Amino acid sequence: MKIKTVLSPNGHVHGGAKVPHRKNTSEFKTEIMPTPSTVTIPMQMHIGAPCEPTVKVGDKVKIGDIIGDSQAFVSAPVHASVSGTVKSIIDFPAQNGGYIKAVVIESDGQNEVSDSIIEKTVTSAADLVSAARESGLVGLGGAGFPTHIKLSPKSDVRLDTLIINAAECEPYITTDYRECMENSEDILGGIYLVKKHLSIKNVYIAIEDNKPLAIKLLAEKISAMRSEEGEPIRIVKLKSRYPQGAEKVLIQAVTKRKVPSGCLPADVGCIVMNVTSVALLHRFIKTGMPLVNKRITVDGSAINQPKNLLVPIGTSVSDIIEFCNGCKSIPGKIIMGGPMMGMAQPNLLPVIQKQNNAVLILNKADATKKEESACIRCGRCVSACPMNLMPTLIERLASINDVESLDRIGVTVCMECGCCAFNCPASRPLVQYMRNAKAVYRKGIKK
Numbered sequence: 001m002k003i004k005t006v007l008s009p010n011g012h013v014h015g016g017a018k019v020p021h022r023k024n025t026s027e028f029k030t031e032i033m034p035t036p037s038t039v040t041i042p043m044q045m046h047i048g049a050p051c052e053p054t055v056k057v058g059d060k061v062k063i064g065d066i067i068g069d070s071q072a073f074v075s076a077p078v079h080a081s082v083s084g085t086v087k088s089i090i091d092f093p094a095q096n097g098g099y100i101k102a103v104v105i106e107s108d109g110q111n112e113v114s115d116s117i118i119e120k121t122v123t124s125a126a127d128l129v130s131a132a133r134e135s136g137l138v139g140l141g142g143a144g145f146p147t148h149i150k151l152s153p154k155s156d157v158r159l160d161t162l163i164i165n166a167a168e169c170e171p172y173i174t175t176d177y178r179e180c181m182e183n184s185e186d187i188l189g190g191i192y193l194v195k196k197h198l199s200i201k202n203v204y205i206a207i208e209d210n211k212p213l214a215i216k217l218l219a220e221k222i223s224a225m226r227s228e229e230g231e232p233i234r235i236v237k238l239k240s241r242y243p244q245g246a247e248k249v250l251i252q253a254v255t256k257r258k259v260p261s262g263c264l265p266a267d268v269g270c271i272v273m274n275v276t277s278v279a280l281l282h283r284f285i286k287t288g289m290p291l292v293n294k295r296i297t298v299d300g301s302a303i304n305q306p307k308n309l310l311v312p313i314g315t316s317v318s319d320i321i322e323f324c325n326g327c328k329s330i331p332g333k334i335i336m337g338g339p340m341m342g343m344a345q346p347n348l349l350p351v352i353q354k355q356n357n358a359v360l361i362l363n364k365a366d367a368t369k370k371e372e373s374a375c376i377r378c379g380r381c382v383s384a385c386p387m388n389l390m391p392t393l394i395e396r397l398a399s400i401n402d403v404e405s406l407d408r409i410g411v412t413v414c415m416e417c418g419c420c421a422f423n424c425p426a427s428r429p430l431v432q433y434m435r436n437a438k439a440v441y442r443k444g445i446k447k
């Protein structure tokens, strides 16, 4: 096996933001959190159709049992993360607003594992896709796109490149880094499975250059593995600049291919998988245990003991804070995810979902918003946008309901990365304006 570490072809793409890294927890090994007394497991932790509960109140469940599923093509089954009794099925506040159905399980403290948990045999692409669905795997970097859909591109698509996303460019979050440091063999095992069964020629592990220990470890593991036929796995060192990990940005940085508006990575021959997702796929095939636990970074100025934790899906934020020895001061802001793309939450009710990778608890000083002032037409938001959008123009078009122009300038390609707002000297809430513009556009095209 040849191993090559290369710099990304153009270092970085247009725009972006030089955000502070704050990777305080990078060398904190993952701790396994004790099983909470109850878990609340939402029926939608993915892009696509929500699942319907397949259990009823009073049912006994074991870890790994299916508790929710859907017939829809774009969806992913949901599994019990603790053993115990289904206590209730409720409408639960979603992290991005609204309500979703959720199954509440009271743990019996036994952590009994489902009888269905057995090693899987994968000898074809179809087996791989079916294993991915069975595992309940979704994009673990935050997007939540069901992995089995990603692994089954349309028949007219020719995939030649697999990019493993280990960039982890959001401040604070170190969960993918810990995956690299603690489970590098599962990462490589997953890569070989996908490469082999999807007949992919080029494989890149894309990682920011602020993670030298992970780069070194992965390089050593790759070179130690037995040589296989085909092209080598390349580690691509990316400049540390937010949002290097965004799918379209990453594809361009690694391959120089641009994903046109309205198209998918597969349309330019690429498949991008989060590094923890590819490792989990391998673990599922090895053990049969589906996605029931999630590693999260707990950090922020208000938390007493920042940690990287492995928690059962459905564990509440309040249980996590308690396990981290509580807060130093009254929290000013709770964010599910990182400070750039995470969702601020109104209370401690949220639970860990498949696509969550951090809980940030900020004190009041860090949570205080700077006062907004009038736009000074400096254009920094335009220079910062990795998707080449003009946030101020979009804001104005949305205010006059000009759906046609919003369509023409491609408002939907906004990925809400926050680079425009981060660079705005007038502290204007540009991401909210972009979200509003997309809502105006969606409402307009329905008419």
Ligand code: SF4
Residues within 6 Å of the ligand: 384, 385, 386, 387, 388, 389, 391, 413, 414, 415, 416, 417, 418, 419, 420, 421, 430, 431, 434
């Ligand atoms: S939030 Fe949207 S408009 Fe702002 S920089 Fe990111 S992609 Fe561009």
Ligand code: SF4
Residues within 6 Å of the ligand: 374, 375, 376, 377, 378, 379, 380, 381, 382, 392, 420, 423, 424, 425, 426, 427, 428, 430
């Ligand atoms: S960065 Fe802020 S102040 Fe400058 S043009 Fe954009 S919205 Fe206006």
